[in-house]
Amino acid sequence: MVARAFARCALAGILVGALAACGGGGDSDPAVPPANPPVISAHPSAQSVLTDASTTFSVTATGTGLSYQWRRNGTAITGATASSYTTPAASHLDHGAQYSVTVSNADGSVTSTAATLSLLASTNQQVFESLALAPAAGSHRLRWNLNLSGPQTSGNNYAYSEFSVLAQSPLTAGPQTNPQSAPTNLAGSLALTSAGPTRILKNGAILVVPTLQASNRISYVGSDVRVDALAADNTTVAYSQVRSDYTSVSLTGNLSATPAEFAQWFNSFFANPAVFTAGATYAADAGYVKYTSTNLGDRYTAFDCIGATTDTNITPCVSGTTLEAALTTGLVSNSDATTYHLADGTLGTVDGVPVWVATAPRPVSATLSSTVQHRIYFQLNGNVYTGSLIRDGAALGGSYYVSTPGAPTVEERLTFLPYHIRMNKAARDSIAAAMAI
Template sequence: MVSVKCKNAAALAALSVLVAACGGGGSDDGPAPVIATQPMNATVLSDGTTMFTVVATGAGLGYQWQKNGVAIAGATSASYQTPAVTSADSGAKYTVVVTNSSGSVTSSAAQLTLQLSANQQAFENLILSPAAGSYYLHWNLNYAGGQTSGVNYAYSDYGLMSASPLTNGPQTNAQSAARNLTTTLALPAPSSPTRVLKGGAVLVVGASSKVTYVSSDVRVDSLAVDNTTVAYSEVRSNYETVPLTGLVSSAPADFAHFHNSFFSNANILNATATYAAGSSYLKFAQTNKGDRYNVFDCTTATTGAAVTPCRTGMTLTAAMTAGIVSNSDGTTYHLADGAVRTVDGVSVWVATSPRPVSATLSSTVQYRIYFELGGNVYTGALIKDGTLLGGGYYVSNPTGTTAVERLTFLPFDIRMNKAAHDSLLAAMKI
């Protein structure tokens, strides 16, 4: 601090020189920020995260990241890590404003690009337009010998998706109408639909599903008949595309096992038929997402939400204390054989031990359930979250005395492209 008494104009002028020489009258914090390294573009899978970083020089720096020109709350460091990204983030541009007391500078924009995983690319190669669709066979054909119309059948349907979930958000996939693969067997009558206990009520599952991408996998939400409510979900992974060439009857083992009777019964396929060019199938695994409570009729078969109960006018505790016989499982279930839990306000008894494979005819692990709804007791099966879902079975030991001895259960699912489907259709002899 310099204190000077000024007597005249000359003295005042001298004081001005002195103050300027000592740096008085203001402060200098150095130059404005300079960006040495700009944020880099990033490519990321759906549901993943990424980090943007800037390197700047200067004293007392502050940072504010922006997404598409809008400040991101709390993003005030030299680096910014995004939350899990979705289709809405596709093409987003991230910038950062670097400031100090001498000024500010805005970085160049770094763009976020969503990327398909190998699984998702294989899925889209089959189902995404302009591809012709993802084909699935439904059949009940004898392992050997002839077939009976009204009992045996073989038909197909397919799914086709118009836009990618990667950048367009969840996509609805509805299965096509059934196409009969035979000229001698009638299409089957509609069977009881899949029904689940969800939100405190029985939901009938429809033919539509909603597809989204999660990390490197494909999530499929099966919808109720209202085409809005998610009935249950699964995650599909481990996709493998396999070409089909040569004789139709000489298909790879996985494909032949999945469509067992087509290949075991010499009366079904023409032995000299060949696969059309470009024929292939897609093999993948399916994992249950979230606990799924399937609902079954206890007696008479129904087709709606009003399934038939096992007990009427009885509480769950009373019914399970007395015991309920399950003919399919070959056992009588009592209260002590499981535990009661509350699911969306509904009392549900869940067995401790899984149902026998002889009852489910699947590698999917299931647990018998009974639940109380509207004063009645109903039955079904629980598939727990994370369970690997089975994809059918094939006859591996025709001389086995029981179904379990005769069958091998498959832990994968299969879809085929149109060329493969049409090759099988052309090879059909029945």
């Protein structure tokens, strides 16, 4: 019987070429390698960065023939197919974004847990928000034209305050428009007046930036604060600056013991004994922030050459001629105490407008600032106008104080301050309560 079974198997082997499959163990398939799908041993971890910074998410997985696909908020990121992924520069739109990765091979796939990207506020931005961001009561500034000694004249001298408050942080909500409040008169004996607006030459036209109730657009760049001054339409950016080096300082005790940097900034208030009531003190929690500022982009400011206007129709220096012809003859700047000629600078074109820029900076006796400025003349609509240029990257000076009374020149009498100051509401209210004029 065994012989008959063997014969049948041999015969089947001859017919199908499978004799080797016959025999003792019965019918069985060849050995199949076990499945080896990916296994994640280290999931991506949450990352926190400053605005404009990049960061890297990573995953560790085991398995053969692995491939990767990273996702942001569930959507595949084109080209993100390695075990790590470096993000582009982060903006407010990336705050709270979820990053995950799917690891695959021939035997299967596995998706990591999601890691969150968060934006951090820098020290500069935190100090800025301590005054400017609601529920804080605002970043307050004073504007003034006060005599350093003697009486003040209404209509010429003035002192008022204004403030602004951000409803949301630019860190997570993006650029925020920040209108200034209506001015509050600090001097009851003086009319509420102010300097005229700033006019800017940009994109071949004149933009008006109001002095009163102006608007800024606030955003964050790296660890710093960017401030865009908006034209009267509250939309067009007229010029920009970047603020850095923020510090916060408390004000306590008598106004006569005010820190020097604060008293020097508000020189006319503190140097003139008639301005404050003797013995006035600071309210609880009074304080201020100090920072530096840098110009962002070339700023071409336009001035009236004759008279004073407040709109886009600035007055020209010369009409019906070319810029080159006018400078060949010579253009007199009374404020700079200089007659400028073509050879004293460089003639070029800015946004299609012929512009001449003086090589030498304007004297500080004319600018009353440590900001380096250059006299400009430009040709627009057949007329020649004047103004000044603050170059990209220039440090923007702040106030000044009289350090050497009686010195023969402005430069010797004054010390120009390289920083800027804004105060909190308690400090502003303390100044207002102390005013004696």
